[in-house]
Amino acid sequence: MTLYEPVIGLEVHAEMLTRSKMFCSCAVVDNTEAPPNTATCPVCLGMPGVLPTLNAEAVEMGLRVGLALGCTIPPFNQFARKNYFYPDLPRGYQISQYEYPLAINGFLDIDLPDGGTRRIRVRRAHLEEDTGKLTHTGDGASLVDLNRAGVPLLEIVSEPDLRSAEEAEAYARQLRSILQYLGVNHGDMSRGVLRFEANVSVRPAGSDELRTRTEIKNLNSIRGMVRAIQKEVERQIHLWESGQGVRQATLGWDDDRGQLIIQRTKESASDYRYFPEPDLPLLQISPEHVAEVRQGLPELPAARRDRFCRDLGLNRADAAILTAEQAVADYYEAALAAGGAPQPVANFLIGEIFRLMNADALGRDAIGTIKVTPEALAELLRLAQEGAINLNTAKRVLDILYAEGGDPARIVAERGLAQVTDEDAIRAAVDSVLAENPAEVEAYLAGSEKVAKFLMGQVMRALRGKGQPQAVQEALDEALAARRS
Ligand SMILES: [Zn+2]
Structure with missing residues (x-):
């Protein structure tokens, strides 16, 4: 039996956290809160005769991402019309970038499960506008909300360098982390601000041929993406093994049922009839401006992880866990600033606090909302370090702090938890x-x-x-x- 190797590329659509939309001054609103069709104007509604204007903040954010991914920033950018009809696209075309994108030829080094790293090439990152949102009522009607139409999106396209669903997951998680660190996307996938498309093919292991690929659209969670890729890899292996072969197609993913749905045979770029957007001038980006944006980049997750290893003596696995979410890394550093020792704080954070948060189904990026302050954690560990309480008691006090908040020393005194050394x-x-x-x-x-x-x-x-x-x-x-x- 032939052994097969998956060949996977990812397209990541990230909403940029700008205040206003890509080509008009409408506010970007939270789709789960704002009443439908309240953040719209003639431009994003696609009325005749209106003119788009470019959002400089979106360009700035796109540049930050491009530079963080080691991309080249071409001096000229051009916007293009991607023509297709859909009820959530009032203009009948989407303003995107085609031949001349914002950023090209970057990379992301992903951490592999075995402890190694692998470089995944990033082909391009381009700016475009989001579409509106359709809600199918189930009785044959569909509702259109155009609040999201025109929200800035950055589409980040990898080369087909990923070799398993696990690698795709590592890439997606690390990219999400970088976007959060850059302050361009808050990473909350339940609100649809980060969406994935995966193109998948399989080939005999060790070969370098590229076989027919399929594209899985509208993956709204990393977990769903991983499951969909696994399913599709299995399906394609079965098709090759049974002699049927794989046909090019666009697939959807039903996360509730865990099923792939074949939607249509794939369209090619020529079907969209891209042409340069005549209502927007060429966007010129000077080397000086690129240098300025590069200068302003924050410390990114990989650099922070390496610093935690180097300066704090943490092992790589702990450091990677602590830096994956910016909020966790900030919390950790705040506890150290309050006098906590690096390893005990890391142990309690990863071992105890994450356990308590898991039990409450809290994501790690919610760490800023828990009742245990970084200062209280540092104080608790100081009491343990000095022998005022033993480690078991420290865990008990942490449970109390987590449930009620408060001051560790006072909890120990009031509840008679001090260690017996007499x-x-x-x-x-x-x-x-x-x-x-x-x-x-x-x-x-x-x-x-x-x-x-x-x-x-x-x-x-x-x-x-x-x-x-x-x-x-x-x-x-x-x-x-x-x-x-
Ligand atoms: Zn508008």
């Missing part, structure tokens, strides 16, 4: 546990190491979990040794 109290607990468990003591003295752990647990229990573990262990060892002689 030798007399510990010795008394040890003596009473040994007196209550004569059989176990007997077994220990006969050489059973297993019961030592049990006795330790009993003493900690007697101290209501607050014993300083090392002092308890020492007192227990001492008492047992005394019984042995």
Whole structure:
């Protein structure tokens, strides 16, 4: 049986976080909140005789993305009309870029599951406008909301360099992270601000041929995209294996049913009859302006991850987790600024706080909204570090902080959670546990190491979990040794 290798390219459509639309001064509104068709004007409604004007902020944001992806910025840009009819496109054409896009020939280095990295080439990034939104009512009617029509979109197109659904996921997640760091997209896919299209083909592993590909449109979540690609790879392998071969097609994805839907055989660029947009002049971008935008780029996720490794001594996996979401990295650094030590803060954040947030179905980018402030986390870990509380108590206090907020030292004092280091109290607990468990003591003295752990647990229990573990262990060892002689 032939082994197959997937060949995958991704197109990412990212709404730019501008204040106004791409070619008019209508506000960009949240589609889930604003009443339909309230953020519209004659330009984005496609009335006859209107003229588009270019949104400089959108160009600026597109340039930031292009430069962050290592792209070349050509000196001339041209907008083009992409002609097709659809009810969510009132003009009958979309203003996009075709032959002369904003940015070309970039790359994104993705982290692979095995710890390595691979360079994925970015073919181009171009600006265009979004379409409106259709809602099909189910009784044969469709509702049109044009609030989204004309919202700036950046389409980022990769070369077909991805070799698995997992690599596509890594690319999508890292690209999303970069867009968030650049402040051009807030990454909330439930609001449709980031959408994917995947082109997929398969070929015998090791070959370099490019076989017929299909395109999966309108993927609205990374998880859905991964599932759709996996399904499509399986489908194509089956088609080749059974001798039918793959036909070029556009597919849709029904995320609820987990099904691919064949929509139509694919149109080619010539079907769109692209031609230069006559109502917009050529966009010229000077090298000086490019240099200025480059200068203003923030520290990006990969650089921040490397800095966390280098300066804070974190391992790469922890550093990657902490920098994937800008909000998490900011929270982490705020806890360090409040006096937290790098590794304990990382451990508690990744191990404990993420666990609590998962249980509440909170995404990690919501970390700024939880009741545990970075300062409280640092303070909690300082109490543990200084021995005022043990690690178990620290986790208990964290649960309280997470549920109620507040000050760790006060919670420890008010609830009597301070660690018991008093030798007399510990010795008394040890003596009473040994007196209550004569059989176990007997077994220990006969050489059973297993019961030592049990006795330790009993003493900690007697101290209501607050014993300083090392002092308890020492007192227990001492008492047992005394019984042995
Ligand atoms: Zn408008």
